[in-house]
Amino acid sequence: MRRSPKESADGARRITRRGLILGGAQLGFAGLLGLRMRYMQVEQADQFRLLAEENRINIRLIPPARGEIFDRNGMVIAENEPSYRITIVREDAGDVDQVIARLSALVELDDEDLNRALIEMKRSAPFLPITVADRVTWEDISRVAVNAPALPGVTPEVGLSRRYPLGVDFAHIAGYVGPVSDYDLSRIEDPDQLLRIPRFQIGKVGLEAKLEENLRGKAGAKRVEVNAVGRIMRELDRREGQAGANLQLTIDxxxxxxxxxxxxxxxxxxxxxxxxxxxxxxxxxxxxxxxxxxxxxxxxxxxxxxxxxxxxxxxxxxxxxxxxxxxxxxxxxxxxxxxxxxxxxxxxxxxxxxxxxxxxxxxxxxxxxxxxxxxxxxxxxxxxxxxxxxxxxxxxxxxxxxxxxxxxxxxxxxxxxxxxxxxxxxxxxxxxxxxxxxxxxxxxxxxxxxxxxxxxxxxxxxxxxxxxxxxxxxxxxxxxxxxxxxxxxxxxxxxxxxxxxxxxxxxxxxxxxxxxxxxxxxxxxxxxxxxxxxxxxxxxxxxxxxxxxxxxxxxxxxxxxxxxxxxxxxxxxxxxxxxxxxxxxxxxxxxxxxxxxxxxxxxxxxxxxxxxxxxxxxxxxxxxxxxxxxxxxxxxxxxxxxxxxxx
CATH class of the missing domain: 3.40.710.10 (DD-peptidase/beta-lactamase superfamily)
Known part of the structure; x- marks a missing residue:
C-alpha cells in the first residue's frame, strides 16, 4: 500500500531527528575519549613514564602487632618493643654479593646472621624480604637510608620484637616466641601466609604456642611501587592488619x-x-x-x-x-x-x-x-x-x-x-x-x-x-x-x-x-x-x-x-x-x-x-x-x- 505524502514527510523528519541524536552521542563519546586520552598523556605522563621504565606494583604483607600478656593485676608479662632491622629482596638486588659487600661497609654484619640470611634467601621466593641485620641502631638505619641508591633491594625497617620483662618468673608459663621453622610449617595443614615471611615469630612453647592463633592477629597489606632496581618509589595504598588479642592471666x-x-x-x-x-x-x-x-x-x-x-x-x-x-x-x-x-x-x-x-x-x-x-x-x-x-x-x-x-x-x-x-x-x-x-x-x-x-x-x-x-x-x-x-x-x-x-x-x-x-x-x-x-x-x-x-x-x-x-x-x-x-x-x-x-x-x-x-x-x-x-x-x-x- 502506497504511503501518502504527509506520512512520508513525517517519517523523514523522525529519521533526521534520530540521526542527530545518534550523531550527537557519538560526538560526545569521542569528546570524552579525547579528554581521557589528554588526561592520561599529559597530566599522568610522569606516572606512566615510571611504569614504562620497568616499574611494577608489589603487594607486601604487614605483620600485625602480637597480642600482649598481662597478669591478673595488669602487670605486663609479654610485650612488644620496637626493633630496627635491614632487609634485602633478592630479585630487586640483582648482584646480591655486591650489594651485601656495599652494605657491610656501612653496617657491621654478624657472620652467623649473614650466613643464615643467605640460606633463607636461596630457599625463599625471590620477591620476599630477607632480614640480614636485626636489632641494629638508629645510626645504622640512617646510613642505609642515605645510601639507598647504591643499595638496590635493601630496605631499612622498623618492626616489633617480643620482650619478657619479668624474665625467669614467667618462663614456664608464657613460654617464648621464635622464628618460624620448617618443622613448624610441616605441622600446620594450611599455613597462614604470614608464617612464610622469613624470621616471622610464632609461639614455640607455653602460652605463646598454645594460644598462638589468638595472639598472632591478622596480617595487613600494602601496595608499593618499585622501580627497575627494586627501590620503593611510593606506597600506593595500605590496609592495616588486626592486632592479636591481649590475654589476662589468673597469675599474681x-x-x-x-x-x-x-x-x-x-x-x-x-x-x-x-x-x-x-x-x-x-x-x-x-x-x-x-x-x-x-x-x-x-x-x-x-x-x-x-x-x-x-x-x-x-x-x-x-x-x-x-x-x-x-x-x-x-x-x-x-x-x-x-x-x-x-x-x-x-x-x-x-x-x-x-x-x-x-x-x-x-x-x-x-x-x-x-x-x-x-x-x-x-x-x-x-x-x-x-x-x-x-x-x-x-x-x-x-x-x-x-x-x-x-x-x-x-x-x-x-x-x-x-x-x-x-x-x-x-x-x-x-x-x-x-x-x-x-x-x-x-x-x-x-x-x-x-x-x-x-x-x-x-x-x-x-x-x-x-x-x-x-x-x-x-x-x-x-x-x-x-x-x-x-x-x-x-x-x-x-x-x-x-x-x-x-x-x-x-x-x-x-x-x-x-x-x-x-x-x-x-x-x-x-x-x-x-x-x-x-x-x-x-x-x-x-x-x-x-x-x-x-x-x-x-x-x-x-x-x-x-x-x-x-x-x-x-x-x-x-x-x-x-x-x-x-x-x-x-x-x-x-x-x-x-x-x-x-x-x-x-x-x-x-x-x-x-x-x-x-x-x-x-x-x-x-x-x-x-x-x-x-x-x-x-x-x-x-x-x-x-x-x-x-x-
Missing amino acids: HALQNYVQARLGQDSAAAVVIDCEHGDVVAIASSPSFDPNLFVRGISVPDYKALTENPYRPLANKSVQGLYPPGSTFKMVTAMAALEEGVVTPEDTVYCPGYVEVANRRFHCWKRAGHGHVDLQTSLRESCDVYYYDLALRVGIDKISAMAQRLGIGERFDIPMSAVARGRAPTKEWKKQTYDQDWVIGDTVNASIGQGYVLASPLQLAVMAARLATGRAVTPRLIRSIEGVEQPSGRGESLGLNENLLRQVRRAMFAVSNNRRGTAYGSRILNDAFRMAGKTGTSQVRNITAAERARGVTRNEDLPWNRRDHALFVDFAPFDTPKYAVSVVIEHGGGGSSAAAPVARDITLQALFGGDPPLAAYPEKDRARIKAQQERLKRERPDPGSSGRGRA
Whole structure:
C-alpha cells in the first residue's frame, strides 16, 4: 500500500531527528575519549613514564602487632618493643654479593646472621624480604637510608620484637616466641601466609604456642611501587592488619615472683590455686631460665648450659613432672574406704611396723610401728600400715576411682606445654599396658602413693582444693581474652559425704597443728590463717632387706638423684579455705623437713598478699624467717619496676 505524502514527510523528519541524536552521542563519546586520552598523556605522563621504565606494583604483607600478656593485676608479662632491622629482596638486588659487600661497609654484619640470611634467601621466593641485620641502631638505619641508591633491594625497617620483662618468673608459663621453622610449617595443614615471611615469630612453647592463633592477629597489606632496581618509589595504598588479642592471666605476678625466689635453685615445683574460682595464682618450676634468650635465637653455649643442667631448667615440672605422690595420696585411700563404708573414722588398725602380704613384708616408715591408730592418728603421724589395711579391704579400682574424682590422673585443659595426665592405675590399665595381671602387692604400694601411682604438682594442688571445698575445682589460667571473661573453675559438688570429708580435713589439720603431727614444725600461728596439710616422701629407689636390716641409708648420705622426693599439700585458712598449695622438691629428702616449710611460707605469702608478720611463725623460726625475707628481697627484683602495669 502506497504511503501518502504527509506520512512520508513525517517519517523523514523522525529519521533526521534520530540521526542527530545518534550523531550527537557519538560526538560526545569521542569528546570524552579525547579528554581521557589528554588526561592520561599529559597530566599522568610522569606516572606512566615510571611504569614504562620497568616499574611494577608489589603487594607486601604487614605483620600485625602480637597480642600482649598481662597478669591478673595488669602487670605486663609479654610485650612488644620496637626493633630496627635491614632487609634485602633478592630479585630487586640483582648482584646480591655486591650489594651485601656495599652494605657491610656501612653496617657491621654478624657472620652467623649473614650466613643464615643467605640460606633463607636461596630457599625463599625471590620477591620476599630477607632480614640480614636485626636489632641494629638508629645510626645504622640512617646510613642505609642515605645510601639507598647504591643499595638496590635493601630496605631499612622498623618492626616489633617480643620482650619478657619479668624474665625467669614467667618462663614456664608464657613460654617464648621464635622464628618460624620448617618443622613448624610441616605441622600446620594450611599455613597462614604470614608464617612464610622469613624470621616471622610464632609461639614455640607455653602460652605463646598454645594460644598462638589468638595472639598472632591478622596480617595487613600494602601496595608499593618499585622501580627497575627494586627501590620503593611510593606506597600506593595500605590496609592495616588486626592486632592479636591481649590475654589476662589468673597469675599474681608478686606471688609468682616470691614463689620462684623461694624455690631458689632447687629442682622443684609449686602451685597455688584459689579454692573459690580455681584460679591458678602462682605456678612455678625451678630452676627457671630467661625466655628472652630464645627470641632471636639462643647461642650454642647458652643452650648447652640449659640442656646439660641435671636440674632440667627447661622442663616445666609443675605440669609435666610426674612423681609418686607418697603419703599425700593417703587422703585418697581414706576417702575411698570411708565412702565405701569398709571403715569408720573411729575404727583402729594395729601397726607393728609392717604388714605381711603374699609372703612379702611391707614396712611402715616408723620401724617400731605406731600401735593402734584411727583415721586422724594415721594421717597425723603418717602411718603406712593403716592404709595398707584399708587398701586391702577396699581394692584398687575404688581407690583409683576416688583418685580421679579428686583430680589425680586427669589431664587439665590449661594452655601450658606438655601438661601430663598422671596415673591412677587400675587392673585393666596394667593388663593393657604391661600384659600382666594386677597383684595384691600393687594395691598395697598404691595405697601410700607409691608403685604405679603418679601425679603432677598441679594435680596435687587440685586434689587439696577439692578436699577443702568438696567441689570439682578445675584450674583456670586465663582470666580473660581481649577483655572477655573466661569460664570459672569453681566446679560443682563432688557428691562426697560432707561428714566424712570433714573428718579427713580435721586429720589434715592435726598434721600441721598437733604436736605429734609430721608438719607441726611448719605450722602457722595466726589463728585466722591456720592451715591443714599433709607431708609426703616418695621413694625413687628400692630398699633391700639387707639394707633395712643394717639400717636404711640416710638421704643426705646418698647421691642427689637417689634421694627421696619431698612433697607437701595444704589448704588455708582451715575454716574458710581460700588457697590450696602443693610443693614438690625433687630428691629433697623428707616432706616434713624440705617441702613443708616452703609450702607454709608460700601459703602465708598468698594469704597476707606480701611478707607476713613474724608473729605468724613459730618463735624458733622467726630469726631465720626474717633473714630469709631480707635475702629474698635482695635477690628478687621488684616486680613493679620490671614492666608497666595496666588497669
